[in-house]
Amino acid sequence: MLVRAVGAVAIMGHRGTISGVMSEPILSETRGQVGVVRLNRPEALNALSLELMKQLVATLESFDDDPAIHVIVLAGSEKVWAAGADIKDMAEASAFEMYERNQFARWERIRRIRKPIIAAVSGYALGGGCELAMHCDIIIASETAKFGQPEINIGVMPGAGGTQRLTRAIGKFRAMEMVLNGRFISAREAAEFGLVSRVVPKEHYLSAALELAEEMSKRPPLALKLAKEAVLKAHETTLSEGLEYERKLFYMLFATEDQKEGMRAFVEKRKPEYKGR
Numbered sequence: 001m002l003v004r005a006v007g008a009v010a011i012m013g014h015r016g017t018i019s020g021v022m023s024e025p026i027l028s029e030t031r032g033q034v035g036v037v038r039l040n041r042p043e044a045l046n047a048l049s050l051e052l053m054k055q056l057v058a059t060l061e062s063f064d065d066d067p068a069i070h071v072i073v074l075a076g077s078e079k080v081w082a083a084g085a086d087i088k089d090m091a092e093a094s095a096f097e098m099y100e101r102n103q104f105a106r107w108e109r110i111r112r113i114r115k116p117i118i119a120a121v122s123g124y125a126l127g128g129g130c131e132l133a134m135h136c137d138i139i140i141a142s143e144t145a146k147f148g149q150p151e152i153n154i155g156v157m158p159g160a161g162g163t164q165r166l167t168r169a170i171g172k173f174r175a176m177e178m179v180l181n182g183r184f185i186s187a188r189e190a191a192e193f194g195l196v197s198r199v200v201p202k203e204h205y206l207s208a209a210l211e212l213a214e215e216m217s218k219r220p221p222l223a224l225k226l227a228k229e230a231v232l233k234a235h236e237t238t239l240s241e242g243l244e245y246e247r248k249l250f251y252m253l254f255a256t257e258d259q260k261e262g263m264r265a266f267v268e269k270r271k272p273e274y275k276g277r
């Protein structure tokens with residue numbers, strides 16, 4: 001397992017082992033073909049500071065570019081996933097400063113990560129924290145997880161897709177109560193409403209995500225990426241256009257060696273060995 005802290009020193013890339021600098025807001029490591037990213041600002045409940053976001057995007061992109069990594073796990077700590085964007089960073093900012101920070105571009109880059117991202121969420125996932133979880137593809141929630149969009153309580157509203165993704169995930173009426181009145185929902189409610197994939201005991205929130213990631217990392221990597229793309233398309237298009245899109249990606253997979261390997265292995269009753277081509 002390679003452990004690294006991402007900061008000034010992270011230019012070495014995630015294959016270099018770097019002794020842990022605990023104050024780095026993002027930590028990462030590789031476990032086989034899984035890239036693991038940890039939010040690490042315990043003193044501020046993992047609030048998403050500008051620096052944290054910068055490092056988070058850089059780390060996710062470096063895993064996305066690394067052919068040896070097939071799946072990414074993004075986790076906070078057992079106590080907290082993330083309590084939102086850093087309010088102290090924004091409190092006195094003018095509209096012009098907010099514009100110049102161009103933070104939307106960073107969120108957009110997270111949206112563009114092609115490999116599957118599994119969120120391992122325990123404790124608070126609030127505001128930008130809830131939005132970050134919703135940028136992931138699968139959410140494994142500890143039974144202690146609490147999701148909310150409480151921006152209304154501090155004079156604003158969700159700014160990283162919360163009004164759109166939450167509404168698509170749980171429906172207008174539940175989303176309205178969370179966005180307009182800052183209501184938090186429990187992990188169980190989130191599962192019932194369709195916001196999370198699965199709820200697990202708190203001591204397993206990370207191991208369950210890692211196990212799933214390890215299993216998924218054995219799947220053909222190109223098919224993983226194209227299948228993610230196709231599912232995400234369902235949010236953005238009509239059914240007929242989505243079906244058309246899916247069909248094209250499906251055909252495209254017949255141009256890969258992994259498709260031949262997967263189907264031959266089935267016929268020959270053996271385990272497939274995928275090469276990512």
Ligand code: DAK
Pocket residue numbers: 043044045047048083084085086087088103104107124126127128129150151154158159160
């Ligand atoms: N920002 C900065 N610091 C935070 C923080 C946050 N979001 N949340 C907690 N902290 C800090 C606290 O200030 C405190 O620091 P010290 O006072 O010890 O220095 C420390 O973390 C511990 O917090 P508490 O003492 O408050 O802990 P409690 O257990 O009592 O309460 C809590 C936990 C999560 C209920 C509470 O901390 C809380 O309500 N936090 C704020 C939650 C919130 O309102 N979140 C939404 C933030 S607004 C954008 C994209 C996205 C966004 C904005 C722009 N663009 C693309 C432009 C997103 C906006 C948001 O998320």
